[in-house]
Amino acid sequence: MSARSARKPEANIVFWSGWSGTNGEALAKLINRYNESQSDIYVEIQQFQGYDGLTEKLSAGLQARQIPDVAIFSDVSWNKFFLSGHLEPLGSHFTDTWNAETYHDRLFQEGVVRGEPYWVPFGRSTPLFYYNKDVFAQAGLPDRAPETWDEFRDWGNRITGRDYRGNKLMMRAYTGSDDWYFQGLLWNYDGAMSDGLDITVDSAAAIAAAEFDRACVNDDKIGYLAQEINTDFTNGLVATITNSTGSLTGLTKGAEASGFELGAGFLPVALDTGVPTGGAGLGILKNADPERKAAAAQVIAFLAEDQQAAEWAVDTGYLPATKGAATSSIVTQRIAENPNYGLAIDQLDRARQPDPARLFVGSTILEMRTVIQKLYTDNADPAAALGAAAATMRRDAEDIRAQYEELVA
Helix, strand or coil: CCCCCCCCCCEEEEEEECCCHHHHHHHHHHHHHHHHHCCCEEEEEEECCHHHHHHHHHHHHHHHCCCCCEEEEECCCHHHHHHCCCECCCHHHCCCCCCHHHECHHHHHCCEECCEECCEEEEEECEEEEEEHHHHHHCCCCCCCCCEHHHHHHHHHHHCCCEECCEECEEEEECCCCHHHHHHHHHHCCCCCEECCEECCCCHHHHHHHHHHHHHHHCCCCEEECCCHHHHHHCCCEEEEEEEHHHHHHHHHHHHHHCCCEEEECCCECCCCCEECEEEEEEEECCCCHHHHHHHHHHHHHHCCHHHHHHHHHHHCCCCCEHHHHCCHHHHHHHHHCCHHHHHHHHHHHEECCCHHHHHCCCHHHHHHHHHHHHHHCCCCHHHHHHHHHHHHHHHHHHHHHHHHHHCC
């Protein structure tokens, strides 16, 4: 955190973040630069434990009327705060140099409701398929990600059990909290969490998707539920993981420290592609003081300037969310040096935003995490697990349907 200016600032802005580690350091660097660039506004970062930790704290803070001015909202949290009326419309804060045209069109539109922006992209991502190039080479596999999930399963059976640096390898480490990845897997098999607010997660297609993961873990035994997938991967316990583009820089450093080369590629496909957009964006709290809201908008505009947006992308691996960042020499040079940084940009052509149930129905994420944990650890019947989740989600969808149709649909 930078030292305060000797001159008392006109506004002290509280910025809530869920990032730590590499990404937290990258954000702190940019905010320090902003604080040092002028003396009218001072920004204080307050850090919480991930997106979920920030969301929980913000929900409690709204009850206690202790809120930030600007916050990082995940792609599935801002919608709920919008429905409850706590997000500031951003259009009136836009300027000639900071506005809708600043951002990647598709990513920007995900934060727009009925023509009004409430959430602008910052730290946006898609999942990527990461693999250990050394392991693939030793197993006689091509130096690429598997193109289909069937190919992934075949390669997993060829890799699992191999010796690698004193460890018995497995193909993949899974995380029980990755409902984001699971959303894409449903699409792979022509399933979905919902059609609008009509819940479809217990359809035959969705059950087929869940059965694939269940079989990989419990029948083939090529994967397992890990406590920390990145650590297991960089320590050489598994050959592959699926994780955010925002993990790219950290994984690259971890692989280099462990002495192997990181490979990355598009997610495999089945009947269809299954790439959800994700990550985070920035929003302003509606009930903040008007002067502080105006100051918060200036901070967001600063982060969207070409230099800051480009540095953020290369320092983290997140998508370059602005048009200027995407074409900047900083980003194009990094892609030339390490083509993995260009994968997420290219994969956007395959991506789509999550189904409405995941965005707006509060129980969806918890129910999906419960399902995948049952699949991995209990070898649960997919139809039974998804059926139980669907019943809860349908009930909760009806609770918000009138509000959703009034404000969103």
